[in-house]
Amino acid sequence: MSARVLGLELRRSAALWAGLAVAPAALTVAQAGNGMAVVIGDQRQALILMMPLATAVGAWQARRDRRSGTSDLLGTSPRPAWHRYAHTAAALGIGVVVAYALILVVAAVFAARVGAHYPVDYWVKSMIVTAWLTAAVLLGAAIGRAISWVVTPPLAALSMLVGLTAIALFTDTEVGPGPHPGTWLLPPAPSYDSYITLLTPEAARAQLVWAISCAAAAGLLYVATRWLPLVALGVAGAGLVAAMTLLPEYLHQGVQMDETAVVPVCTPEEPVVCALRVHPLVLDDLRGPGGEALTALSERLPNPPNRVEEAYYSWTGYPDPWMPEPARDVVSAEIYTDGSGRLALTPTETLWSVALGAGTAACPNVPQEMWDRDATARVVAAAWVLQETPPEPDPDGYFNWIPPPNVTRPAYEALLGLPEDVQYAQVAAYRDSALACTGEDRLALLLDGES
Amino acid sequence: MVRAVDPAETTPTPFAWAVHAEGLVVKAGKRVAVDHLDLRLGDGIHGLLGPNGAGKTTLVRALATVLKPVEGSLEVLGHDLTDHTDLRPLRRTIGYLPQEFGFYRRFTLREFVEYIAWLKEVPASEIPAAAQRAIDRVGLADRADHRMKTLSGGMVRRAGIAQAIINDPRVLLLDEPTAGLDPDQRLDFRALLRTLAADTCVLVSTHLVEDVAAACSDVILLDEGRLVFSGTPADLAEAGGTESSEAGGDSATERGYSSIMRAHREMG
Amino acid sequence: MISPSGPHHAIALLLRSRRIGPWLAIALGSTAALRGIAGLATEAFTDRPDVSAAFGFYAVTIAVACAGPGLAGPDLELDRAAARDWRPLRLAHVVLIAGLVSALVATAGSSQQTLGPAAQILRNTVGLTGVLALGAVALGVARCWVPGVLLTVAAPFLAFRFGGDPPAWAHVITWPVEIAASRVSWVMALALATVGTAAYSLLGPRA
Numbered sequence: 001m002s003a004r005v006l007g008l009e010l011r012r013s014a015a016l017w018a019g020l021a022v023a024p025a026a027l028t029v030a031q032a033g034n035g036m037a038v039v040i041g042d043q044r045q046a047l048i049l050m051m052p053l054a055t056a057v058g059a060w061q062a063r064r065d066r067r068s069g070t071s072d073l074l075g076t077s078p079r080p081a082w083h084r085y086a087h088t089a090a091a092l093g094i095g096v097v098v099a100y101a102l103i104l105v106v107a108a109v110f111a112a113r114v115g116a117h118y119p120v121d122y123w124v125k126s127m128i129v130t131a132w133l134t135a136a137v138l139l140g141a142a143i144g145r146a147i148s149w150v151v152t153p154p155l156a157a158l159s160m161l162v163g164l165t166a167i168a169l170f171t172d173t174e175v176g177p178g179p180h181p182g183t184w185l186l187p188p189a190p191s192y193d194s195y196i197t198l199l200t201p202e203a204a205r206a207q208l209v210w211a212i213s214c215a216a217a218a219g220l221l222y223v224a225t226r227w228l229p230l231v232a233l234g235v236a237g238a239g240l241v242a243a244m245t246l247l248p249e250y251l252h253q254g255v256q257m258d259e260t261a262v263v264p265v266c267t268p269e270e271p272v273v274c275a276l277r278v279h280p281l282v283l284d285d286l287r288g289p290g291g292e293a294l295t296a297l298s299e300r301l302p303n304p305p306n307r308v309e310e311a312y313y314s315w316t317g318y319p320d321p322w323m324p325e326p327a328r329d330v331v332s333a334e335i336y337t338d339g340s341g342r343l344a345l346t347p348t349e350t351l352w353s354v355a356l357g358a359g360t361a362a363c364p365n366v367p368q369e370m371w372d373r374d375a376t377a378r379v380v381a382a383a384w385v386l387q388e389t390p391p392e393p394d395p396d397g398y399f400n401w402i403p404p405p406n407v408t409r410p411a412y413e414a415l416l417g418l419p420e421d422v423q424y425a426q427v428a429a430y431r432d433s434a435l436a437c438t439g440e441d442r443l444a445l446l447l448d449g450e451s
Numbered sequence: 452m453v454r455a456v457d458p459a460e461t462t463p464t465p466f467a468w469a470v471h472a473e474g475l476v477v478k479a480g481k482r483v484a485v486d487h488l489d490l491r492l493g494d495g496i497h498g499l500l501g502p503n504g505a506g507k508t509t510l511v512r513a514l515a516t517v518l519k520p521v522e523g524s525l526e527v528l529g530h531d532l533t534d535h536t537d538l539r540p541l542r543r544t545i546g547y548l549p550q551e552f553g554f555y556r557r558f559t560l561r562e563f564v565e566y567i568a569w570l571k572e573v574p575a576s577e578i579p580a581a582a583q584r585a586i587d588r589v590g591l592a593d594r595a596d597h598r599m600k601t602l603s604g605g606m607v608r609r610a611g612i613a614q615a616i617i618n619d620p621r622v623l624l625l626d627e628p629t630a631g632l633d634p635d636q637r638l639d640f641r642a643l644l645r646t647l648a649a650d651t652c653v654l655v656s657t658h659l660v661e662d663v664a665a666a667c668s669d670v671i672l673l674d675e676g677r678l679v680f681s682g683t684p685a686d687l688a689e690a691g692g693t694e695s696s697e698a699g700g701d702s703a704t705e706r707g708y709s710s711i712m713r714a715h716r717e718m719g
Numbered sequence: 720m721i722s723p724s725g726p727h728h729a730i731a732l733l734l735r736s737r738r739i740g741p742w743l744a745i746a747l748g749s750t751a752a753l754r755g756i757a758g759l760a761t762e763a764f765t766d767r768p769d770v771s772a773a774f775g776f777y778a779v780t781i782a783v784a785c786a787g788p789g790l791a792g793p794d795l796e797l798d799r800a801a802a803r804d805w806r807p808l809r810l811a812h813v814v815l816i817a818g819l820v821s822a823l824v825a826t827a828g829s830s831q832q833t834l835g836p837a838a839q840i841l842r843n844t845v846g847l848t849g850v851l852a853l854g855a856v857a858l859g860v861a862r863c864w865v866p867g868v869l870l871t872v873a874a875p876f877l878a879f880r881f882g883g884d885p886p887a888w889a890h891v892i893t894w895p896v897e898i899a900a901s902r903v904s905w906v907m908a909l910a911l912a913t914v915g916t917a918a919y920s921l922l923g924p925r926a
Contacts, residue, residue: 004578005569012557049876056868069553073614076515077570078542084570151745154784154864161872162777166756169770170763 002087009091014061018092018137019099021053025129026103032110033341034195035117035261035278039107040125041193047129048164048188051136056157058092058140062222066148085145085223089138093219096133100126114341117261117278124204131211132187135218136160142221164188184247184254185210185240192251194314195278196261196322203254206246213239252318262312262324271295272307282310282335285343286350290333293354293386297331300385301358302428305331308354311361321364326435331359336398345398352391352399355382358427363437370441376403377443380411381430384423414447422449466529468493469622469652470514474523477506477513484509486676487523492652496644498663498684499656500708501673507656508550510673511626514654515547528621543572546620550627550656552611556600560591560610563599567614585613588646590639604631612640616647623653629662641666664688664704672711679715687711733808737789746782746823750834753778754827757834768835769896773875775824775834776843776895780871782820783847784864790852791860791924799923810920817848817912838899846895846908849915855924856915863924870895 009015028042065071074084104126111118143156164187171183184207199207213236220232248254264274265283273290275282290308298304311332315321324332333354338344345353356362357378366374379402383390390408393400402408415423430446444450470492477485484506501507512518514527516538525532530541554563564582573581586595589609594602602610608631615623629637637659644666647653657663663670664684672680672687680687684704691706700706757774764770790812792798798805821844828834847867854863870892878885878893885893894904 002569002575004575005566008558008562008566012555012562046876049872052868052872064555068555069551070555071553072512072517072549072551073547073553073567074570075517076542076545076547078539078572079570150788150861151785151864154787154868155745155749155781157868158777158781158784158871162753162756162774165773166760169760
């Protein structure tokens with residue numbers, strides 16, 4: 001490896017453009033406030049953008065000799081051809097890796113500034129992304145060297161896009177309890193990724209081995225002369241076999257909840273309001289409205305909760321989604337954050353959000369025909385606790401699922417029409433039922449005392 | 452001017468001729484371009500003349516190890532070229548300027564020459580100095596750090612000559628080196644040829660008869676892949692006869708060229 | 720110039736110089752391949768018309784992008800120095816590309832709309848040909864495929880990210896994957912077609 005020639009290739013080849021093909025990943029920095037799990041997850045999704053572009057750049061670079069008419073001259077050189085290709089491949093790979101590393105550094109700085117969370121599999125996942133980007137650019141180069149048409153760059157890029165789309169589509173089926181195992185091996189992350197999902201070490205290693213073997217195979221295909229293309233296929237095949245042996249049979253066996261991400265970060269003084277460790281800045285926005293709601297609940301309920309905790313939720317979990325266990329003395333608040341790691345709700349929306357269902361989280365086992373009634377019950381209970389009339393739903397906002405006022409307000413009036421001690425008793429009974437997530441009609445329980 | 456010599460070269464050479472071809476047949480595509488050619492070239496500057504399609508470029512490409520001979524024997528510096536096994540040692544000592552000289556437009560001149568030096572396995576520590584020397588010798592020192600795409604046609608040709616001499620080759624093959632050069636530059640080129648080491652075998656393939664006459668120690672004429680004439684430029688000029696003869700041409704050498712060609716074609 | 724069969728012969732020579740044969744071969748082959756993949760996909764996903772439309776979009780993009788090199792002759796300087804007025808020829812060239820590609824892809828996908836509805840195919844062809852022509856004017860014939868490929872890669876991704884409700888600026892990129900009933904998408908496609916065709920016809924490709 002000649003440093004002089006490598007420097008020359010870095011300056012004069014398409015290495016810079018290879019770096020630009022990685023630029024879409026820069027957009028994911030906007031999510032840094034939600035923790036690096038989301039950033040990396042978004043970057044993996046963006047691979048379906050970046051890999052075709054990288055392939056185009058690789059194919060363009062590989063046509064350089066054909067474009068310049070240097071084949072005669074290069075054919076008389078004593079240095080074996082693979083030396084030349086190796087330097088070009090190295091330049092392309094460096095272009096991609098350096099660009100991605102820069103983006104990661106920027107995202108990490110943003111995340112650190114808001115104290116966001118770094119999952120332990122962060123490094124492995126970023127290496128997986130790097131390996132796929134390298135594989136794409138080198139595969140493009142290999143194709144461009146083998147088929148040196150003028151239309152090879154766009155054709156290679158679009159073939160890569162069609163290929164990724166088709167594979168994602170055909171593995172998007174259910175096989176037993178969850179997605180097809182083939183989704184493990186796709187460059188873009190399947191949708192099991194969430195802000196609190198961790199890959200098990202075996203699953204992470206499997207994906208990394210597969211991605212690296214693809215990158216190595218692509219590099220060999222580009223640099224190869226004579227019989228090395230067969231070695232390339234062998235490398236890819238060996239990587240696939242190794243990955244398949246490491247992978248579990250079902251998707252849910254390869255993921256686990258990130259316990260460190262859901263550790264509560266709480267206010268030191270009463271009323272105790274807690275956010276998730278994943279995005280600690282939420283606490284600043286949550287403590288005011290959350291504290292208000294908690295105070296209202298402690299005044300209006302016989303066994304009031306003594307703390308508010310932000311709820312986590314991920315349907316990655318199997319058989320049931322990951323969510324906190326309901327507990328009598330905890331209000332599980334379901335709130336929404338934006339990319340900067342702060343609450344995406346106004347203080348009023350936050351207040352209502354904490355008070356919904358008299359301080360309970362929505363039950364996942366409500367059948368579809370009961371949704372409206374259950375939603376009405378949650379809103380009426382919140383209205384009763386806060387002693388405010390139920391609000392109108394905002395069609396563009398997060399609470400567009402709330403039933404309209406012509407449903408919620410009469411129910412609220414009906415509840416207020418009951419004697420005071422009956423109101424307290426029925427709301428308490430409602431809350432117990434909502435904590436236990438029994439399958440009864442909670443609106444009837446709230447308004448009539450029986451379901 | 453003396454070339455830097457490495458130890459391998461001071462051992463007695465096991466070959467008599469730098470280029471030795473016997474019954475050489477080389478095809479250009481499907482056409483036989485070099486037809487049973489016998490050729491012996493020693494050190495010195497040889498001119499290769501002939502009409503279009505005579506097989507000059509094909510011959511030069513075969514000597515440069517781009518093309519493989521179909522029949523006959525071809526030895527360059529004692530290496531057998533009839534099968535292309537292990538040509539690396541030979542290729543380190545060859546310099547080649549193709550007729551259609553391709554180059555990387557985005558590279559600067561210096562970068563391109565250094566890249567070719569690296570390809571020719573010039574020792575890494577010597578590359579910068581060798582590149583500077585080659586660029587100076589072709590008179591492009593002021594354009595050394597400009598991109599190749601900014602060079603005019605004649606400069607590109609001289610850049611091609613620079614990359615051909617970068618490794619102080621024992622065999623230098625130049626195909627149309629003066630194409631696009633203005634008269635002053637052609638004079639400079641002839642002067643450059645004279646500065647080449649005495650133990651170099653240079654083959655200049657060209658249409659410009661005057662370049663051959665002025666710079667070459669001997670001339671080879673090819674027509675339809677066969678050797679038509681071999682001798683000194685003076686011999687060629689004599690063959691043209693006097694000014695009033697039927698042969699066309701504005702100088703003695705040109706007249707000699709045309710008369711030999713006519714005679715060869717009349718013979719069938 | 721005297722030629723055996725007059726303008727027909729000249730046009731045949733022009734088409735050959737622009738390598739229409741190889742282009743047609745690639746366009747046919749890629750459309751056939753995409754039709755095959757899309758056929759398999761629609762069997763597996765009968766309730767997702769956006770899948771067929773996406774493959775139709777890719778087929779159009781590939782065919783149009785490969786027409787790029789034909790937008791200029793082998794020697795631009797020679798063309799520029801010619802006495803002929805190239806403007807009507809260039810206009811006809813662009814129209815020919817759009818016509819052939821839309822006919823090809825629409826016909827290939829006609830049974831069961833395997834490549835999406837014909838209206839979407841037509842809109843995408845018209846718009847993408849305009850983008851190609853604009854690329855030729857701005858970037859030269861060797862790189863004119865770049866804007867079209869960028870658009871093709873970005874459009875489905877952005878549409879997926881924004882779900883059913885993209886903000887106004889997103890339509891500039893997501894128009895090819897929107898349904899035919901979306902007026903904005905037609906406006907974008909026609910605008911790109913008009914600007915691109917006009918620029919290319921009047922100015923010609925950049926060196």
